[in-house]
Every structure is written in structure tokens, then in C-alpha cells.
Amino acid sequence: MPYKVLVIPGDGIGPEVVDAALEVVYAAARRFGVDLEIKTAEAGDVALRKYGAAMPPETLKLADAADVIFKGPIGESAYDVTSLIRMRYTLYANIRPVKNLPGVPAIREIDCVFVRENVEDVYVGAEYKVGDVAIALKVITGQGTRRVARVARRYAEMRRRKVTVVHKANVLRVVDGFFRDVALEELRGLEVDQMYVDAAAMELVRNPARFDVVLTTNQYGDILTDLAAQVAGGIGLAPSGNIGDSKAMFEPVHGAAFDIAGKGIANPIATILSAAMMFEWIGRTDAAMAIRRAVEKGIENNVKTPDIGGKSTTSEVGRYIATIIEKL
Numbered sequence: 001m002p003y004k005v006l007v008i009p010g011d012g013i014g015p016e017v018v019d020a021a022l023e024v025v026y027a028a029a030r031r032f033g034v035d036l037e038i039k040t041a042e043a044g045d046v047a048l049r050k051y052g053a054a055m056p057p058e059t060l061k062l063a064d065a066a067d068v069i070f071k072g073p074i075g076e077s078a079y080d081v082t083s084l085i086r087m088r089y090t091l092y093a094n095i096r097p098v099k100n101l102p103g104v105p106a107i108r109e110i111d112c113v114f115v116r117e118n119v120e121d122v123y124v125g126a127e128y129k130v131g132d133v134a135i136a137l138k139v140i141t142g143q144g145t146r147r148v149a150r151v152a153r154r155y156a157e158m159r160r161r162k163v164t165v166v167h168k169a170n171v172l173r174v175v176d177g178f179f180r181d182v183a184l185e186e187l188r189g190l191e192v193d194q195m196y197v198d199a200a201a202m203e204l205v206r207n208p209a210r211f212d213v214v215l216t217t218n219q220y221g222d223i224l225t226d227l228a229a230q231v232a233g234g235i236g237l238a239p240s241g242n243i244g245d246s247k248a249m250f251e252p253v254h255g256a257a258f259d260i261a262g263k264g265i266a267n268p269i270a271t272i273l274s275a276a277m278m279f280e281w282i283g284r285t286d287a288a289m290a291i292r293r294a295v296e297k298g299i300e301n302n303v304k305t306p307d308i309g310g311k312s313t314t315s316e317v318g319r320y321i322a323t324i325i326e327k328l
């Protein structure tokens with residue numbers, strides 16, 4: 001039975017980086033005999049302009065039928081596509097590994113995995129405006145915290161067995177206090193510490209080597225992972241996986257970057273490494289490891305985009321990495 005993959009190219013630099021990554025996906029699938037059934041559908045600003053819906057019913061039907069979604073960044077309609085997919089399929093854990101790549105200039109040495117709660121917090125969409133007052137609800141549940149903490153535990157057990165729980169319970173005593181208490185309870189037996197989100201931002205720049213697994217809420221994770229990606233060498237390198245109990249979505253951490261769209265200079269590595277995470281999720285560590293090795297080889301051989309000091313185009317990087325995999 002093939003794995004059903006739905007590809008959503010997205011907006012801005014999305015189609016460019018997804019095209020480059022798909023070359024790599026096809027090469028890895030061929031080389032390692034992974035049976036994928038790949039379909040493509042539109043969603044995002046492009047779809048909104050064309051069909052009047054950011055997530056057209058046809059795309060939603062394909063997403064429902066898929067085992068896994070491989071997605072580029074979405075522009076202004078991100079909430080209607082990315083958040084919708086996360087909520088609809090309860091992709092409750094957002095996994096964002098942050099690690100230096102050899103040959104990429106970085107601010108500091110860093111090797112950690114963010115486990116960001118992905119379907120709760122202020123992103124539940126409960127916002128109201130009443131006269132001169134605007135209100136957003138921050139929702140944290142025990143069940144939601146326990147299941148994402150269990151994911152953090154699994155990652156910690158595969159790594160250095162250390163988890164840092166990041167919150168702001170000194171101010172948000174009830175909601176963040178609840179998240180902290182439930183998370184700490186669920187993580188018993190591991191080396192666990194806790195940190196306020198502002199201190200965590202500072203530490204990620206000052207001494208990021210202290211982090212192994214970072215468990216945090218949706219909004220703090222959103223912000224901290226952009227920061228951490230920059231510490232490691234740039235947002236163009238940061239992959240992510242949105243994981244649920246039976247479905248997953250893989251996408252780069254970065255956004256649609258309209259400022260560089262259509263120029264062929266977007267770095268596809270974040271999307272290519274997201275593809276590696278996808279192979280890992282379907283149990284094909286061999287293909288995932290080959291992709292990661294090929295990415296490193298490409299950088300070593302100076303086939304890289306301008307954001308990390310190279311002169312290659314988006315598609316040249318994708319093709320080069322695909323060729324390395326074919327030759328492995």
C-alpha cells in the first residue's frame with residue numbers, strides 16, 4: 001500500500017522550495033524503494049484569489065484522504081490553511097529540530113528539539129471585539145498538555161534525557177501554571193527544568209547548548225523557534241513536523257517570504273529537511289538519513305543559496321541534493 005502524500009505548494013517562495021524538495025523526495029523514494037502516491041493541490045492566497053477559498057473543498061477532500069501532507073508556506077491566509085490543517089487532524093505536536101549544519105555560519109552551537117503544543121493556546125481562534133475592547137482566549141487543557149508532554153518525553157529518551165519546560169507562569173498564573181504543572185507531572189523521571197519564556201529567549205542566544213528538548217505552548221514556540229533557527233544559521237534551514245496520532249504534516253518553519261519570491265534565491269533546505277522528517281515519520285529512516293547526508297554534502301561542495309553565502313539557485317540546490325542521493 002503506498003503512502004498517500006498530499007503536496008500543497010503554498011504562496012510566495014512556496015512553489016519554488018517545494019519543487020526543489022520534491023526532486024529530492026522522488027530521488028529518495030526511488031533510491032530506497034519507498035512507495036509514495038503523490039498528489040498536488042492548491043491552498044493559500046493563490047487559491048483564495050482563484051476560487052474564493054483559501055482551502056478549497058477539493059483540497060480538503062484530498063487532505064482528508066492523505067496519510068501525510070507536505071506543505072510549503074502560506075501567506076496572508078495561513079490561519080485558514082495551516083491552522084485549519086493542524087486543528088482538523090489534531091496535529092498536536094509541532095516538532096522543530098534546531099541544529100547547526102557544517103559549513104553554515106551560525107551565531108552559536110545549538111542542538112535541540114522544540115516540541116511546541118500545536119492546537120491550543122491563543123491560536124484556538126476565540127477572539128472577540130466588544131466596543132473598545134478586544135479579547136483573545138488562551139486555552140490550555142490537561143489532555144492537550146499531557147499528550148504533547150509525552151511526545152517531548154519520547155524525544156528526550158532518544159537524546160540527552162533532558163527537557164526544559166518554557167512558560168510564563170509568574171504572570172499567567174492559572175493557564176501557564178496549569179501547563180507547567182501538568183507537563184512536570186508527565187515528565188517525571190527525566191532531567192527537567194523550567195524557564196520563563198523571556199529568559200528562554202535570552203538563553204537561546206547566550207548559551208543555547210544548555211537546551212536538549214524544549215517543551216512549550218503554541219505561541220511561545222512559534223516565536224522562540226524563529227529565534228533558535230536564526231541562532232543555528234538562518235530560517236531557510238529550519239524544518240518542522242506537525243504530528244498527530246494518525247496523520248502528520250511537514251513544512252518549513254519560514255513563511256512565504258514575498259520579498260524574495262520568484263527570484264530563484266530561496267533556500268530549499270528547510271523544506272528538504274522537512275521531507276527527511278516525513279520519511280522518518282513513515283518509518284523510513286534510511287531515506288531520511290540519506291537526505292540529511294546529501295544536504296550536508298551539498299553545503300560542503302558549496303552548492304548553496306545566497307542566504308548562507310552561496311551563489312546557487314533554489315532549483316540547482318534541489319537537483320544537486322537529488323543527484324547525490326541517486327548516487328549513494
Ligand code: ATP
Pocket residue numbers: 013017073074075078235236237253254255256257258259260265266267268270307
Ligand atoms: P510569516 O509571517 O508567514 O512568517 P514572513 O514572510 O514575514 O512570513 P519569513 O518568510 O518567515 O517571514 O521570513 C522572514 C525573511 O527571511 C523573509 O522576508 C526572507 O527575506 C527570509 N527568508 C525566509 N525564508 C527564506 C528562505 N527559505 N530562503 C532565504 N531567505 C528566507
